Amino acid sequence: MMSNNMETSAAAPVGVQPATRPAYPPGDLAIWIFILAELLVFAVFFAAYAFTRMNHVELFNEYQATLNRDAALINTLALLTSSYFVMRGVVAAREGNNALCARWIWAAVAMGVVFVVVKSTEYAHHLGAGVSLSTNDFYMFYLSLTFFHFMHVILGMVILAAVAVKARSGGYSVEDHTGVETGASYWHMVDLLWLILFPLVYVMR
Amino acid sequence: MQYKSQAVAKPYFIAAIGLFVGQILFGLILGLQYVIGDFMFPEIPFNVARMVHTNLLIVWLLFGFMGAAYYLVPEEAERELVSPGLALLMFWVFLVAGALTILGYLLVPYSGLAELTRNELLPTMGREFLEQPTITKLGIVVVALAFVFNIGLTILKGRKTVVSLVLLIGLVGLAVFFLFSFYNPDNLVKDKYYWWWVVHLWVEGVWELILGSILAFVLIKTTGVDREVIEKWLYVIIAMTLITGIIGTGHHFYWIGAPEYWQWWGSIFSALEPIPFFMMTVFAFNMVNRRRRNHPNKAAILWALGTAVMAFLGAGVWGFLHTLSPVNYYTHGTQITAAHGHMAFYGAYVMIVLTMISYAMPMLRGREAANSNRSQVLEMWSFWLMTVSIVFITLFLTGAGILQVYLQRFSADPLPFMVVQDKIALFYWMREVAGLVFLIGLLTYVASFFVGSREPEATVAVAEKA
Amino acid sequence: MNTTEPTRQLIRPCTLVYAVLMLLTLVTWGIGRAGLSGLGVSLLVLAFAMLKGQLIGDWFMGLRGVRGIWRWVVVIWLLIPGGLISLAFILSYRG
Ligand code: HEM
Ligand code: HEM
Ligand SMILES: [Fe+2]
Numbered sequence: 006m007m008s009n010n011m012e013t014s015a016a017a018p019v020g021v022q023p024a025t026r027p028a029y030p031p032g033d034l035a036i037w038i039f040i041l042a043e044l045l046v047f048a049v050f051f052a053a054y055a056f057t058r059m060n061h062v063e064l065f066n067e068y069q070a071t072l073n074r075d076a077a078l079i080n081t082l083a084l085l086t087s088s089y090f091v092m093r094g095v096v097a098a099r100e101g102n103n104a105l106c107a108r109w110i111w112a113a114v115a116m117g118v119v120f121v122v123v124k125s126t127e128y129a130h131h132l133g134a135g136v137s138l139s140t141n142d143f144y145m146f147y148l149s150l151t152f153f154h155f156m157h158v159i160l161g162m163v164i165l166a167a168v169a170v171k172a173r174s175g176g177y178s179v180e181d182h183t184g185v186e187t188g189a190s191y192w193h194m195v196d197l198l199w200l201i202l203f204p205l206v207y208v209m210r
Numbered sequence: 211m212q213y214k215s216q217a218v219a220k221p222y223f224i225a226a227i228g229l230f231v232g233q234i235l236f237g238l239i240l241g242l243q244y245v246i247g248d249f250m251f252p253e254i255p256f257n258v259a260r261m262v263h264t265n266l267l268i269v270w271l272l273f274g275f276m277g278a279a280y281y282l283v284p285e286e287a288e289r290e291l292v293s294p295g296l297a298l299l300m301f302w303v304f305l306v307a308g309a310l311t312i313l314g315y316l317l318v319p320y321s322g323l324a325e326l327t328r329n330e331l332l333p334t335m336g337r338e339f340l341e342q343p344t345i346t347k348l349g350i351v352v353v354a355l356a357f358v359f360n361i362g363l364t365i366l367k368g369r370k371t372v373v374s375l376v377l378l379i380g381l382v383g384l385a386v387f388f389l390f391s392f393y394n395p396d397n398l399v400k401d402k403y404y405w406w407w408v409v410h411l412w413v414e415g416v417w418e419l420i421l422g423s424i425l426a427f428v429l430i431k432t433t434g435v436d437r438e439v440i441e442k443w444l445y446v447i448i449a450m451t452l453i454t455g456i457i458g459t460g461h462h463f464y465w466i467g468a469p470e471y472w473q474w475w476g477s478i479f480s481a482l483e484p485i486p487f488f489m490m491t492v493f494a495f496n497m498v499n500r501r502r503r504n505h506p507n508k509a510a511i512l513w514a515l516g517t518a519v520m521a522f523l524g525a526g527v528w529g530f531l532h533t534l535s536p537v538n539y540y541t542h543g544t545q546i547t548a549a550h551g552h553m554a555f556y557g558a559y560v561m562i563v564l565t566m567i568s569y570a571m572p573m574l575r576g577r578e579a580a581n582s583n584r585s586q587v588l589e590m591w592s593f594w595l596m597t598v599s600i601v602f603i604t605l606f607l608t609g610a611g612i613l614q615v616y617l618q619r620f621s622a623d624p625l626p627f628m629v630v631q632d633k634i635a636l637f638y639w640m641r642e643v644a645g646l647v648f649l650i651g652l653l654t655y656v657a658s659f660f661v662g663s664r665e666p667e668a669t670v671a672v673a674e675k676a
Numbered sequence: 677m678n679t680t681e682p683t684r685q686l687i688r689p690c691t692l693v694y695a696v697l698m699l700l701t702l703v704t705w706g707i708g709r710a711g712l713s714g715l716g717v718s719l720l721v722l723a724f725a726m727l728k729g730q731l732i733g734d735w736f737m738g739l740r741g742v743r744g745i746w747r748w749v750v751v752i753w754l755l756i757p758g759g760l761i762s763l764a765f766i767l768s769y770r771g
Binding site: 033034035038039042043045046049050053138139145146149 | 442443445446449450453454469470471474475478479481482485489
């Protein structure tokens with residue numbers, strides 16, 4: 006399972022035996038440093054949510070009930086699916102199949118669009134109801150956390166689109182597909198963050 | 211020096227060092243006024259001296275940035291500057307405007323200066339760091355535009371590197387954010403917003419890009435490490451700077467009447483601002499350790515590493531110290547702030563300009579790559595004198611600040627401001643002594659340009675022994 | 677690293693992982709819909725989330741094929757917010 010396509014992975018540093026596992030994750034190391042920093046920001050935000058909730062349990066429970074859990078479900082499924090598509094895109098790129106890679110990645114972007122649309126209707130609903138950052142602590146966190154994540158979805162989509170365009174024009178190969186892995190890693194992170202955000206903000210009470 | 215037009219950097223650097231000396235002299239006057247209240251009164255009141263101290267700082271740093279850009283860009287773009295003549299003209303415009311403004315501060319009462327320069331037409335005066343008369347501000351804009359035009363066109367017409375593009379974004383940002391200083395709303399909350407959008411977005415935003423690119427340039431030149439590796443670091447540092455720095459502005463919105471959510475936004479994002487500074491430290495040491503050659507200019511490498519460490523300490527550590535809103539509630543506007551302001555400005559921006567001067571000046575003065583050994587030894591002495599004394603200034607002010615916070619704001623029965631100031635006077639005396647050492651260091655620095663200039667250049671082997 | 681190797685197999689391992697992810701999501705949503713609450717439920721939901729995150733890290737990000745510290749980045753990260761959130765919930769149910 007491990008060994009057969011090691012030599013095709015651009016992540017393997019020069020000089021490492023093909024048989025050993027690479028010391029670095031797929032994609033450009035720079036994106037991983039960036040991912041770490043982003044993960045840290047969100048970890049701090051998540052913890053701040055949980056500890057603020059600790060002091061206002063009633064308030065948080067009351068206003069959590071005003072959120073649209075079904076919309077959040079759709080969005081979670083959309084992001085998971087998009088991550089799956091992206092992963093298939095990476096596999097296609099590793100096998101040197103640029104056209105297939107582009108198709109998978111575009112499909113992932115389409116899932117991103119679903120997310121953006123659903124989330125936007127949620128925002129429209131809340132803003133229409135007069136909710137703002139200053140309404141209360143719960144909404145402050147809800148809006149801040151989800152909107153900050155929303156911006157990451159958009160950035161991720163831009164990155165994926167750039168990857169898809171390059172793949173479409175045959176820009177990757179069996180030897181060199183680091184770009185696909187780089188974009189994919191970032192997108193998986195966007196997914197990962199939502200996987201914590203969803204239960205924390207929408208379900209746990 | 212590979213391109214003739216790089217020579218325009220020289221007058222900029224010389225002016226920067228000259229104004230730096232002035233800044234420190236006024237710092238010493240200020241420091242003395244802290245403990246001898248009427249020192250030099252009424253000739254130079256505290257508020258005027260303070261204005262001169264901080265304005266000179268900003269102006270000489272701008273001279274330094276421009277000089278650095280004029281030196282760096284031709285080499286990166288692999289072509290001559292589009293217009294060296296314009297660069298020289300702007301040098302004189304800026305110098306004369308700067309000198310007149312400082313003279314205005316010193317010779318005319320501030321309100322008189324406002325009348326004289328018709329401030330009522332477009333009122334912009336009276337805000338810390340941005341005290342310049344409106345006409346001077348307009349002059350700064352003209353100089354900045356001409357400068358960005360000159361640099362930008364050179365980059366666009368030549369080889370485009372990550373280093374020069376990041377520098378360009380930083381410089382354009384510097385000019386754009388300065389425009390906020392022209393809007394001076396009556397509403398005090400808005401007024402503060404706009405003020406911070408200049409001050410904070412400068413030092414914790416676009417200036418960091420300038421810092422990163424100059425540091426990268428000097429490291430590429432002195433270590434010979436692959437550009438690709440350095441560029442990657444630069445990308446990550448820049449991205450982190452912008453993510454944390456822009457929303458991090460919120461750490462100034464806690465007590466000015468802004469909405470409450472800024473307590474959270476400001477705390478969380480600014481708490482992460484030290485990360486890019488830390489990355490810069492790791493980056494600099496990493497590059498020097500992986501160096502492919504030994505550069506004979508040891509002093510420049512010392513400055514570069516010093517910048518990386520001191521910027522992290524001053525901005526990262528001392529910034530973090532008071533950035534969370536529950537902490538800032540007590541420390542806001544105390545000597546803790548001043549301690550941080552001194553070490554951050556020195557560690558990040560003073561030192562990066564001196565790094566560039568140290569690297570470029572030998573070539574600008576006709577050397578092959580480095581100064582003579584004697585000159586470098588003296589320069590390294592000045593490095594240690596200035597750096598150690600700013601550390602002490604910071605520590606003394608931090609001590610003063612902790613006591614101030616406790617006595618004035620934290621203890622069961624808080625004391626009035628001036629009573630507390632009397633109690634912590636000892637720290638101010640010690641700060642003044644450290645300031646004197648700083649001045650000695652600075653004079654040593656100036657002397658290093660005149661010492662050993664007839665002696666042969668340091669070579670790698672010789673420099674190794676030093 | 678190679679999450680899809682046996683292409684001739686009926687279902688790729690990664691597709692199976694994807695199905696598990698979808699399933700856990702539905703369960704989480706169902707718990708919310710049923711209006712379940714309490715410390716045990718919250719921690720269970722959080723555990724699901726961490727398991728999902730770990731699956732994403734291992735299979736989608738490809739970390740299971742990496743050695744050394746990077747192999748564990750996502751797992752380690754998950755423990756930080758996961759631990760802090762658990763702590764906050766435990767404390768809020770205590771007091
Ligand atoms: C090189 C970068 C930096 C420079 C040159 C710098 C400089 C300054 C200066 C001069 C002030 C005083 C402004 C005033 O007159 O009120 C200030 C305030 C402040 N700085 Fe920085 N700073 C830097 C980076 C940072 C970072 C990274 C942080 C946070 C981690 C930070 C946190 C703060 C805070 C919280 C204040 C407000 C203090 C108060 O409430 O009085 N700074 N900074
Ligand atoms: C390169 C070295 C220096 C830099 C970068 C620097 C920078 C600054 C800055 C940014 C401020 C404004 C601080 C704020 O608003 O909180 C300031 C104020 C001041 N500086 Fe300096 N300074 C330097 C050297 C000195 C020295 C050597 C002294 C005196 C020994 C000194 C004494 C003062 C005083 C007394 C103030 C006024 C603080 C107040 O308003 O309470 N500075 N300086
Ligand atoms: Fe700031």
